[in-house]
Structures are given as structure tokens and as C-alpha cells.
Amino acid sequence: MKAYKYLISFLILTISSQTFAQSNPAGVPAKEALQRLIDGNLRFVQGKSQRPNQSIDRLKEVSKKQNPFATIVGCSDSRVPNEIVFDQGLGDLFILRTAGQVSTYASWGSIEFSVAALGVNLIVVLGHSSCGAVNAACKADDVPGHIITLTNAIKPAAEKVKHMDGDFLDNAVKANVAFQVMSLRKLDPIISKQYNKGQLQIVGAVYDLETGKVNFLSEEYIASITK
Template sequence: MKIPVYLFGILIPLSGICQNSVLNPEEGLKKLKEGNERFVNGTSLKPNQDIKRIKQVALGQNPFAIIVGCSDSRVPNEIIFDQGLGDLFIVRTAGQVSTYASWGSIEFAHFILGSKLIVVLGHTKCGAVSAACKVPTVPGHIVTLINSIKPAAEEAKKHPGDQVENAVKINVAMQVKQLKDLEPVLRGAVESNQLKIVGAVYDLETGLVEFLSEDYLNTLK
């Protein structure tokens, strides 16, 4: 997809001056997996968190991955992947539900900042997913959030095992599919191999991130 010339004057200043080469999707995925392994093993390097990095990213950002995750305070993305300032572009909502504002943010990170990898990150014992399975009476806009996750909760009933834990994975898979099909930016980028979108689940008890297989993600097509 080509961006209209007049938009460059608006969007480029928002991105700043890129300081690092953007990794390809496989390199980015490898970096995240290695970082999570260090986190789980207690050998985190805590990279890119010094004053030098602060000054560097003040000039611009060039995150190598976009994390579409849950707002849960127990899932701090930079920590569990052992990354630092400017490494990850993070979009978080309860239950990692994506809507228009989220989509625009994701498209900005890919199209303007150059990120080539999106990870939709759910987690075990997710309160939003649990609520979608139990459908409690809730106030305000919380019901809108729950309704967005209901399809995953309903699909989870067809599978053996715990409904909530199944729904967590299914919700991730559904969000991955939604982003892959999103027009006009993401779908074209995926089809032209300029962008990779994967799903993963963080285990609150172990700290381990499980990346869902393509076979599993494709079962919901």
C-alpha cells in the first residue's frame, strides 16, 4: 500500500529519526524467545536501559516488534521478553481486544516505524476472558469488552479441558486472524511477506511465553 505524499509531513515527525535497523520477523521472534528464556532462567540482561539508550531513543524510535497484549499488571512486556527502551511498540487493552484506536496504532508501528513482527500476547488466568466465559453483570463499558471476547468463550465450550484456559488461546488465535485480515494495511503486508503476525500465551505461574503453532492458529479459519 502506498501512502499519500501529503501524509509524510504529518507522520514522519511522529516517528522521529530511526536509530536501529529493523530486524526481519524471524530475527525478531528469535530475539523475543531468547529474552523470555533469560527472564525465566533468572539471567535477564536488562538491555537498552541506560542513559545512553535514553538519549538515543529521544531522537526517534525503531521498535523491532509490536506486542498486542493484555493490560494485566502482571504481564510487563519489556520485562518478560528482557528488552529495553525503544525495542517494543506495545498496544495493551484488557483481553488484548483490538478496536479502531488499536488498529491505527498497530498500523502506525508497522507502516511508519517499520516494525515487521506482531505478537498477539494473551496470558493464563485472564480476568477479561474469565468474565466472558461467566458473563457476570458489570457496569459501564466493561460489557463491550466482554462481548468482544464472547466468540472465543463460546468456541472454547467445544473443546475438552478448562473453558477459560482454552478461551485464552482461542481469543489469541481469533485476534491474530482479525489482524491478518485487516484492510488496507496489514493484510497486504502479510500477503507480501513484509509482516509476520503470531500468537502467544504468557504463563503467570512460570513466566514462560508459549508461542502458538501455525497449525493451531489455522484451526479457527
């Protein structure tokens, strides 16, 4: 009986994997997807937003299926609406937002879904200046309720830059993004496999609340701060 249950579980897992593989579209290459985001943010900053894919025709088109070209793991902050700051439209971005862009099991599953089922080849971890969640982690004060789960997740990054030159909060915001990028790159089994094959790219960026500019973190910075 026990062996039978294991067999059934294996068959369900196999069928599910095949279903995901069959439904996974080719997706936009990571390099092209990143350039779309960079170009869109430049338009936004220059006050030349085109507001693409926001027509009634687009609404009807994406009601049948979605093929987002990038996944954004961002902060819940109301001042950072992802489609607006990247000048994108309906069905363009698969977005997850939590305070301090802290990821947990539900977030990880959602990110995996975007990669395995929707064919996304680019994940952007997007922090922002003056982040309240990061600021709370930097102060190390007691916080009420479940907010502590957010600050506890951010504290390792804050501790890493505590004695660095420059503004503590600015440094912590960047480090927090870098730590989250590295964490996703190692996330088994789906994300790490796709990343290690070179199929999936995972990058970090920080949005400036005052200018609207998205600044992408260099690989050198990510590697050095997460050592």
C-alpha cells in the same frame, strides 16, 4: 467546488502516504525479531535477564527517534510487563495494552503506525493465563459500564471452545489470542497488505503467570480454531 475538495483530499492522502513511506525504516526481519523475543523470555525464565538498553546513553539515543523491532498487542494485566518478560529495554518494543488485548479503532491505528511509520515487521498478540477479561466472557454475566465491550469481543472465542476437552478458561484464552491474530491478518488496508506480501508476520502467544514462560501458538492451532 466539490471536485476541488476531492482533489485536495487526494493530494493530502498522497503526500501523507509518501511521508510515511519515506520515514519507514527497513526494520528488523520478522524471523530475527521473533528470535530476540524468544531468547529474551528464556533469559527471564532462567533468572538471567540482561536488562539491555536501559542505560542513560540508551535514554539519550531513543529520545531522538525510535526503531522498535516488534509490536506487542497485550493485556493490561499488571503481572505481564512486556519489556521485563521479554528482557528488552528502551525503544525496543512498541506496545499496546488493553484488558483481554481487545483491539478497537485507536488500537488498530496505533498498530498500523508501528508498521507504516516505524518499520515493524513482527506483531505478537500476547494473552496470558487466568485472564480476568476472558474469564468474564466465559461466565457470560452482566458486567458494568464499558467493560461489556471487552467481554462481547471475547465471547466468540469462548463460545468456540465451550464444549472442548480441558480447562474452559485456558482454552478460551488461547482461542481469544488466535481469533485476534486472524483479525489483524485481515485488517485493511495496511496490515493485511503487508502480511499478504510476506513482509509482516503476526503471531500469537500466551504468557504463563506462574512460570513466566511465553508459549507461542502454532499455525496449525490458529488455523483449526478459527475455522
